[in-house]
Amino acid sequence: MSNHIPARLAAAALSLALLSTSALAEVKERTLKFGYSTFEAHPLGQGANKFVELVGQKSGGKIKMKVYPATQLGSETQTISATQGGVQDIVGTSTAPLAGLVKEYAIFDFPFLFANEKEADAVVDGPVGQTLLAKLSEKNLAGLCFFENGFRNITNSKRPISKGEDVAGLKIRTMQNPVYLESFKTLGANAVPMPWPEVYTALESGAIDAQENPYGIISVNKLNEVQKYISVTKHAYSPWAVIMSKKLWDGLSEEERTIFVSSCNEAKDFQRKFSRAEDAKIVADLKSKGMMINELAPEEVSRIKTTLQPVIDKYTATVGEDLVKQAQASIASVH
Structure with a gap:
């Protein structure tokens, strides 16, 4: 078998x-x-x-x-x-x-x-x-x-993120993952890998300012209690x-x-x-609980992606160019 x-x-x-x-x-x-x-x-x-x-x-x-x-x-x-x-x-x-x-x-x-x-x-x-x-x-x-x-978005306690430069200086929790760590460091953030169960307390105490996750995770973990801003970056899909x-x-x-x-x-x-x-219900609910939600302009997303291109190129070599091309072909097939 x-x-x-x-x-x-x-x-x-x-x-x-x-x-x-x-x-x-x-x-x-x-x-x-x-x-x-x-x-x-x-x-x-x-x-x-x-x-x-x-x-x-x-x-x-x-x-x-x-x-x-x-x-x-x-x-x-x-x-x-x-x-x-x-x-x-x-x-x-x-x-x-x-x-x-x-x-x-x-x-x-x-x-x-x-x-x-x-x-x-x-x-x-x-x-x-x-x-x-x-x-x-x-x-x-x-x-x-x-x-x-789902798509991952950034929450933080300091400011809305409307351009790449707004990420600079934030202490952001990421998964123990080289691509995430390198991407946020490239944008000037202080990327802190941390196990998920420790994140709420670290946000509450101010040990970190920010984290990134899909809406569902933000909602069920009540991050609205310790975070003011959600910026709809959709920087990665999980x-x-x-x-x-x-x-x-x-x-x-x-x-x-x-x-x-x-x-x-x-x-x-x-x-x-x-x-x-x-997702649509969660966004409305988080707004009603006082979170400020902002979208990034498409041209700003393109600009951030350009800044992160060296990270993408580096990991394309690790993942394999053929697999990346196959993914790009599948993406192109729906347009």
């Missing part, structure tokens, strides 16, 4: 509804652990619940998953490691920590790679996304699909990978694999739709 998720299986899986009785005989009773770092109320948590529900339905109730949201099983890095070791069955994670395992995942950290969700979908659901999911098998993981964390332990994947029947892949793809469509509908 192949250790990769075959493309034909993924395609067949999309149209799969419920398995026949004979196929269900190939499904074992299982109770699995699914851990991730966001709150259950977040669109990612809702997507995770949908995935669990679909797997339950398609397996005739034989496969149950217990979810552990809000870092109950550890940070993203810890839960990825536990899933590699087969201690945890399934992990949901942003792609930034995966770049430490599979260097090509750093493509998602490129500043201003995508202008909108349509471009992002074309890349994560196209050849680039499939290549990246398949690459996880070299690291004792099996990639199932990508949910959406996919969220749903990944299984390869040890578990290797032991599954073809029927069971089909259940997981098809359920992930159905849940992905539900989750992205939900996430995008929530």
Whole structure:
């Protein structure tokens, strides 16, 4: 049996509804652990619940998953490691920590790679996304699909950011990720890598001024209590990978694999739709709670991207020019 998720299986899986009785005989009773770092109320948590529900339905109730949201099983890095070791069955994670395992995942950290969700979908659901999911098998993981964390925006307690120079001097928390660190340093910020659970307190105490995340994360973590300004920079887009332990994947029947892949793809469509509908509500809610929200002019975004081009060029060499060209071709295909 192949250790990769075959493309034909993924395609067949999309149209799969419920398995026949004979196929269900190939499904074992299982109770699995699914851990991730966001709150259950977040669109990612809702997507995770949908995935669990679909797997339950398609397996005739034989496969149950217990979810552990809000870092109950550890940070993203810890839960990825536990899933590699087969201690945890399934992990949901942003792609930034995966770049430490599979260097090509750093493509998602490129500043201003995508202008909108349509471009992002074309890349994560196209050849680039499939290549990246398949690459996880070299690291004792099996990639199932990508949910959406969304476009990242900067919040801070000092001033609105309307041009690149406004970032200079801000102490900004970023993920432990070389592309993010270098991008913010290039703009003159003091980039501070910090585990997520420490961020709220650091913002509250003034140890840092700023952080960057999609709207959903800003909202469920109540960052409006410790941050005054949101600047809609959309400087990066974060996919969220749903990944299984390869040890578990290797032991599954073809029927069971089909259940997981098809359920992930159905849940992905539900989750992205939900996430995008929530964004507009969240913006209105954060405004009502006193946050000042400003957009960046398109020409200013172009100017910042030009400033960051040396970072993009440097990491294109790491990620591989072919993969970057493939992503650019997928982006061009939706225009």
